[in-house]
Amino acid sequence: MAVRVAEWITGYVRVRVVDDPDRRVLGALIERRAQLWDVRSERDNGEYTCCVTLTDIRLLLAVARRHRAKIRFGRKSGVPFLLWRASRRKVFLAGGLLFTILLYVLSSFVWHVEIDGTDQPEAVASALQKLHVRPGTALYQILDQDSLQLALLDQLPQIAWVGVRIQGTAVYVHVIPRVASADPVVHKPQSIVAAVPGVVSSVLADSGLPLVKPGQFVTPGTVLISGSLLDGKAVYAKGTVRALVWYRSQLELPERLAVAGITGDAVHHYYLMIGNWPVQVWGFARPPYTRELVHSVESPLEIAGIHLPFTWRSETVYEAATHVSVRSPQELAKQGLGMAAQDVLREASDEAKVLHQAILQKKLERGKLYMTVWTEVEENIGRPQQIVPAPPAPVAPLHQGQ
Amino acid sequence: MKRRWREKSERLAAQWLEMPADTLERVPRITIIGRTQVIVENYLSLLEFTDTRIRVATGIGETVISGEGLELRTIVPEELLIEGAIHGVDCR
Numbered sequence A: 001m002a003v004r005v006a007e008w009i010t011g012y013v014r015v016r017v018v019d020d021p022d023r024r025v026l027g028a029l030i031e032r033r034a035q036l037w038d039v040r041s042e043r044d045n046g047e048y049t050c051c052v053t054l055t056d057i058r059l060l061l062a063v064a065r066r067h068r069a070k071i072r073f074g075r076k077s078g079v080p081f082l083l084w085r086a087s088r089r090k091v092f093l094a095g096g097l098l099f100t101i102l103l104y105v106l107s108s109f110v111w112h113v114e115i116d117g118t119d120q121p122e123a124v125a126s127a128l129q130k131l132h133v134r135p136g137t138a139l140y141q142i143l144d145q146d147s148l149q150l151a152l153l154d155q156l157p158q159i160a161w162v163g164v165r166i167q168g169t170a171v172y173v174h175v176i177p178r179v180a181s182a183d184p185v186v187h188k189p190q191s192i193v194a195a196v197p198g199v200v201s202s203v204l205a206d207s208g209l210p211l212v213k214p215g216q217f218v219t220p221g222t223v224l225i226s227g228s229l230l231d232g233k234a235v236y237a238k239g240t241v242r243a244l245v246w247y248r249s250q251l252e253l254p255e256r257l258a259v260a261g262i263t264g265d266a267v268h269h270y271y272l273m274i275g276n277w278p279v280q281v282w283g284f285a286r287p288p289y290t291r292e293l294v295h296s297v298e299s300p301l302e303i304a305g306i307h308l309p310f311t312w313r314s315e316t317v318y319e320a321a322t323h324v325s326v327r328s329p330q331e332l333a334k335q336g337l338g339m340a341a342q343d344v345l346r347e348a349s350d351e352a353k354v355l356h357q358a359i360l361q362k363k364l365e366r367g368k369l370y371m372t373v374w375t376e377v378e379e380n381i382g383r384p385q386q387i388v389p390a391p392p393a394p395v396a397p398l399h400q401g402q
Numbered sequence B: 001m002k003r004r005w006r007e008k009s010e011r012l013a014a015q016w017l018e019m020p021a022d023t024l025e026r027v028p029r030i031t032i033i034g035r036t037q038v039i040v041e042n043y044l045s046l047l048e049f050t051d052t053r054i055r056v057a058t059g060i061g062e063t064v065i066s067g068e069g070l071e072l073r074t075i076v077p078e079e080l081l082i083e084g085a086i087h088g089v090d091c092r
Helices: A005-010 A024-031 A054-066 A079-088 A090-106 A121-130 A145-155 A329-347 B002-016
Strands: A012-018 A036-041 A048-053 A070-077 A112-116 A159-167 A170-177 A190-194 A198-207 A223-226 A238-254 A256-274 A277-282 A292-303 A306-326 A353-365 A368-380 A382-386 B029-033 B037-041 B043-049 B053-058 B061-076 B079-091
Touching: A005 A012, A005 A048, A005 A079, A012 A054, A024 A036, A024 A048, A024 A054, A024 B043, A048 A054, A054 A070, A079 A090, A112 A121, A121 A145, A121 A170, A145 A159, A190 A238, A198 A223, A223 A238, A223 A382, A238 A329, A238 A382, A329 A353, A329 A368, B029 B079, B037 B061, B043 B061, B043 B079
Parallel strands: A112 A170
Antiparallel strands: A012 A048, A012 A070, A036 A048, A036 B061, A159 A170, A190 A223, A190 A382, A198 A238, A238 A368, A256 A277, A256 A306, A292 A306, A353 A368, B029 B037, B037 B079, B043 B053, B053 B061, B061 B079
């Protein structure tokens, strides 16, 4: 009993042909290429049944009439008969339709709201209620996912992020609560005092009371910007006080300087290393270098990714020479000034700037230049100093009994 | 004359190329599957049909299928599919 899809769609009938002992109807139908199948002889003579498509029923009737055979219709199958039967059962059809409509209507409501990721789901739920997101609202009434997300973030300051996902009739809300940030650093009252002696060039007080003026000479420990205000309050003083500071550097510079270097002349040697035993392969020159610098590169040999037990060593022998330079006192002095400036800047604060330099003393002795350099630097001389609060004076309560 | 020449040449070609005879000549191909199915291809017409005997006219004469509870499962212009308990297939 094969599944006959095409015949099922067009519809077919099982018919019983009565009074046809010679099978003339069957023969004629086959001759006319009617679509029939499952021909079955019945026990008593002259009867048989077969399946015929709906399109060939007229042909069957005509042939049967001609051969004086009788036709009895049996089981009717296929789409046309299904439709015909359905049209007779209107209530059944209506029920199917009602079911479809109900399913559609009910699936356009929110049935389920799930909130997770928070220990206060009530707050999120009430915020969602304000946005009409609760079981029973129509899906088209609520906003889309992204807008809901933004609205929730607006309404709930205690959450850092919220993800809203509308999946069918369910709304899933995932909340990430905001972690309370660390308290800001509490600045204790302080003053800015001078760290080194100098002449103040500029005072920039961000907070606090400036006590010095440009042009004023200050000694270490002098309060530059005070954190104690006139009204007795102590604040966190902050600011930049730039001042001219003088440094004195002692230097010793040798006159003669030996510099080792290579002359540029070189020869190449190549070796095949078998274990630790070098076999010279190419480059046999033996140059008459008095001093030499050997630079060798060893590279392992490999064939198709397999390391051989040999290495290739290429060696470059450079001619080395020591060059002794004798420098004049002027050159040395110039170098000394630069070195002194570097030294001073390393010692001074970050925003230091060298203004002037002068050589105070210069003496060439035993191949060395001894010199004293004076350097004027403008730098930030401020250094924070905490204000130790004075013990508070006992204050009598104003209103007793409160 | 022409017809005979064509038949002869076709048969010769079929022999030479060792092809099954039914692909070129107008002869039926009768396939028996187990004891339950007989497939008759290239038939001409149905001569007799009862549940014990089916006679089919083919290009080489008559083919008689005897058995019990025979049914014509499928009828298409090229092929007959007969099902039932097959007892014998005779070519006359």
